[in-house]
Amino acid sequence: MGLLMLLHVLLVASAARAPAAHAWGKEGHYMTCKIADGFLTSEALTGVKALLPSWANGELAEVCSWADSQRFRYRWSSPLHFADTPGDCKFSYARDCHDTKGNKDVCVVGAINNYTAILEDPSSPFDPTESLMFLAHFVGDVHQPLHCGHVDDLGGNTIKLRWYRRKSNLHHVWDSDVITQAMKDFFDKDQDAMIESIQRNITDDWSSEEKQWETCRSKTTTCAEKYAQESAVLACDAYEGVEQEDTLGDEYYFKALPVVQKRLAQGGVRLAAILNRIFSGNGRLQSI
Numbered sequence: 001m002g003l004l005m006l007l008h009v010l011l012v013a014s015a016a017r018a019p020a021a022h023a024w025g026k027e028g029h030y031m032t033c034k035i036a037d038g039f040l041t042s043e044a045l046t047g048v049k050a051l052l053p054s055w056a057n058g059e060l061a062e063v064c065s066w067a068d069s070q071r072f073r074y075r076w077s078s079p080l081h082f083a084d085t086p087g088d089c090k091f092s093y094a095r096d097c098h099d100t101k102g103n104k105d106v107c108v109v110g111a112i113n114n115y116t117a118i119l120e121d122p123s124s125p126f127d128p129t130e131s132l133m134f135l136a137h138f139v140g141d142v143h144q145p146l147h148c149g150h151v152d153d154l155g156g157n158t159i160k161l162r163w164y165r166r167k168s169n170l171h172h173v174w175d176s177d178v179i180t181q182a183m184k185d186f187f188d189k190d191q192d193a194m195i196e197s198i199q200r201n202i203t204d205d206w207s208s209e210e211k212q213w214e215t216c217r218s219k220t221t222t223c224a225e226k227y228a229q230e231s232a233v234l235a236c237d238a239y240e241g242v243e244q245e246d247t248l249g250d251e252y253y254f255k256a257l258p259v260v261q262k263r264l265a266q267g268g269v270r271l272a273a274i275l276n277r278i279f280s281g282n283g284r285l286q287s288i
Helices: 002-017 026-037 042-051 075-081 108-120 128-142 170-186 191-203 207-214 224-239 250-280
Strands: 160-163 166-169
Touching: 026 128, 026 170, 026 191, 026 250, 042 128, 042 250, 075 108, 075 128, 108 128, 108 224, 108 250, 128 224, 128 250, 160 170, 166 170, 170 191, 170 224, 170 250, 191 207, 191 250, 207 250, 224 250
Parallel strands: none
Antiparallel strands: 160 166
């Protein structure tokens, strides 16, 4: 527990210097956790429900945006939502997992590993309910490509542009704009319909890939470093051809949408695998 306690101290100390960042919007986090819910074993589902706060009404998806609402209460948590890179399309834990003061292990990958370890340790002094809510959120975050974006523009937050006619920024396009546009265009603004569509893709179009998504051979940590590497590569594609004050429309939207949908799917599958390992002793998924 010494390492976990040290990391907590470093997180608290780093809070005041952390740059702002946002996550998948509320819809994206809800979708990720709703997808995960369908792959939980009975043991994991029981363990998760036992930790959920009463206001969640037994629904994991209800707590998955909680970490964003706690930024002002827990200022130390801000740098845990992302792991920006120098823009070389690669994530290196040793190089990139730190806060603005250089404290190591302070990034979304370190946070996923940390909260997983807390939940696996019955003797941990940290609040297991909050640890679960942080973990569920951060697994979503690491799958949003711009959470492993370029450090010099804060993961696209400083690239101001228009999404069709609305003012936005590149980070927000990937957090929320693509998802809300898709819900309007293809799902009659029905979030559940979009979730069901992604679930069908997992069992049909992506069935040959799903086993690879969930596989994690690490015995000591999660495979969050691999997920961040995937996002760093996708982030480079997301930046391609985008300049300050651009207007992004159909061409960008139809290129980004399949990526967003697959990352939501991967995040859900992998969150379920992590929770199954914590509560069931293995990372295999329950069939849906």
